[in-house]
Amino acid sequence: MKDVILKYALKNAYDYGRANAGAVAGKVIAEAPEAKKDMKKTMAEITSVIADVNKMKKADIEKALAKYTFAEKKEEEKGITLEGAERGRVVTRFLPEPNGFLHLGHAKAALLSYEAAKEYSGKCLLRFDDTNPEKEETEYVKAIQDDLKWLGLTFSDVRFTSDRMTELYEKAEQLIAQGDAYVCECPQEKIKADREAKRGCKCRERKDSAVVWKNMPKMKEGSAILRLKGCVDAENTVMRDPTLFRIMDAKHYRQGTKYRVWPTYDFEVSISDSLDGVTHAFRSKEYELRDELYYYIVDKLKMRKPLIYDFSRLNIRGNVLSKRLIKPLIEEKKVTGWDDPRLLTLRGLKRRGVMPAAIRSFVLSFGLSKVESNPSIEALLSENRKILEPTSEHYFFIGEPVKLKVKGLVKEVSLRKHPAQDLGERHVAVKEEVWIDGKDAAALKKGETFRLKDLCNAKIVAVGKTIDAELAADEMVPKKIQWVSAIEVKPAELMVIGDLLVGDDYNKAGLTIRKGFCEKACETLKEGDVVQFERIGYARKDGAKRYVLSC
Numbered sequence: 001m002k003d004v005i006l007k008y009a010l011k012n013a014y015d016y017g018r019a020n021a022g023a024v025a026g027k028v029i030a031e032a033p034e035a036k037k038d039m040k041k042t043m044a045e046i047t048s049v050i051a052d053v054n055k056m057k058k059a060d061i062e063k064a065l066a067k068y069t070f071a072e073k074k075e076e077e078k079g080i081t082l083e084g085a086e087r088g089r090v091v092t093r094f095l096p097e098p099n100g101f102l103h104l105g106h107a108k109a110a111l112l113s114y115e116a117a118k119e120y121s122g123k124c125l126l127r128f129d130d131t132n133p134e135k136e137e138t139e140y141v142k143a144i145q146d147d148l149k150w151l152g153l154t155f156s157d158v159r160f161t162s163d164r165m166t167e168l169y170e171k172a173e174q175l176i177a178q179g180d181a182y183v184c185e186c187p188q189e190k191i192k193a194d195r196e197a198k199r200g201c202k203c204r205e206r207k208d209s210a211v212v213w214k215n216m217p218k219m220k221e222g223s224a225i226l227r228l229k230g231c232v233d234a235e236n237t238v239m240r241d242p243t244l245f246r247i248m249d250a251k252h253y254r255q256g257t258k259y260r261v262w263p264t265y266d267f268e269v270s271i272s273d274s275l276d277g278v279t280h281a282f283r284s285k286e287y288e289l290r291d292e293l294y295y296y297i298v299d300k301l302k303m304r305k306p307l308i309y310d311f312s313r314l315n316i317r318g319n320v321l322s323k324r325l326i327k328p329l330i331e332e333k334k335v336t337g338w339d340d341p342r343l344l345t346l347r348g349l350k351r352r353g354v355m356p357a358a359i360r361s362f363v364l365s366f367g368l369s370k371v372e373s374n375p376s377i378e379a380l381l382s383e384n385r386k387i388l389e390p391t392s393e394h395y396f397f398i399g400e401p402v403k404l405k406v407k408g409l410v411k412e413v414s415l416r417k418h419p420a421q422d423l424g425e426r427h428v429a430v431k432e433e434v435w436i437d438g439k440d441a442a443a444l445k446k447g448e449t450f451r452l453k454d455l456c457n458a459k460i461v462a463v464g465k466t467i468d469a470e471l472a473a474d475e476m477v478p479k480k481i482q483w484v485s486a487i488e489v490k491p492a493e494l495m496v497i498g499d500l501l502v503g504d505d506y507n508k509a510g511l512t513i514r515k516g517f518c519e520k521a522c523e524t525l526k527e528g529d530v531v532q533f534e535r536i537g538y539a540r541k542d543g544a545k546r547y548v549l550s551c
């Protein structure tokens, strides 16, 4: 049994950076169903094996994995199928722009690219798409790498588009020499009007583009652009002589003031993909119209052509997935920062106690489909619950507390930290007074008998500002409520997260704080630990006394 556990713990750690007990348990049971007979023992073994495996280096894990064989994937674990893909030769890429933090939409692009490459034993590279000096910053490069690592994605090959400006200039010169690109010095308004009117400008026919191009680094910002000679009356507006290069004065976070003439996304992405050996390029459907331009550029340059896959853009009901829309919320202080737990940034989700494995299975469930859907966050949270269930310790949290006095109740109890798994116990001493949740207290009536969970039965004698009760016979009663011992109580705050938006507007009630108490045993929890507050939900410890309700 131990060997089966080790095999899947290694595999899980290798695939996702860290092994997860829930995920390993599922695999172990599938291969060795007898493990189910004593789940307590199985989980204890898994926990101990995982602890060792998670200390190992990736190279050692890989070595240890080599002696195991894995059954072929079953039908229901549908992978990603790529056209023209050859095992071992697939190259994909994830292409973040270092101008903000990653969100769930980026996670989808990153995970699809990463998983597709893995499916074919290929390679996924990380390339920073950094050719807009006005918006990009070094801190985002670091933040993006940290977030990807948290997501369990490790990239051995990291590149920066701005490092290949010389090559990009050469390609531009080739297009100019072929008569496929020209320098346009028309005012911006004229260019816009010409495009709308499906009209070309006189610069199209000029003969001195190569000379003016060479001079562009010395020209004023906005005074000239390099344009592709596309098709001025194309139905696809993207093809109406798009901009390939523009002059920008802003200092680049990585290249400083070395360059002033910067390529547009359309130009650099097609060429970089081709140069980087990318075989399959993924991007969201909003770029679909640009596919024609992408292929047109590589064709004109007679370069190797990657295959583009457009997948549906992720939209979550009641929230936003766009840096452009998140930024103003931060600036207007409607949210506390990029890691506000209401946001669907990876940092926000992390603070909310959403596990990388939940994000992974949620975003991959859409696959490469182009069908737009508008799921609620609940689908992600439901995945999260499945992952947290077997490994989260249970505690009691009492909101808006009301005091309950049970005459004659003096007791010390040991409570299990998990009803089914062996996660240890917490010890609690009670001396007549406990706190119960305000909502539970409001529902109690004089003469009613109920159970203080795992402690005793009590019968209400009087209901006032505090509630008086007496011990009742230890028999089955339908109502069970959670409690916290008054002599061991710890103040706690629970951040309850709702939708960020109502319709298109900011939801002022998107974050509420419940003040109350939790058990003394919660003191030993570390920031970042996720526990289950019974009858409330999973919560991540966020500070000395603050918790964020996850799901």
Ligand SMILES: [Zn+2]
Pocket: 183, 184, 185, 186, 201, 202, 203, 204
């Ligand atoms: Zn012009």
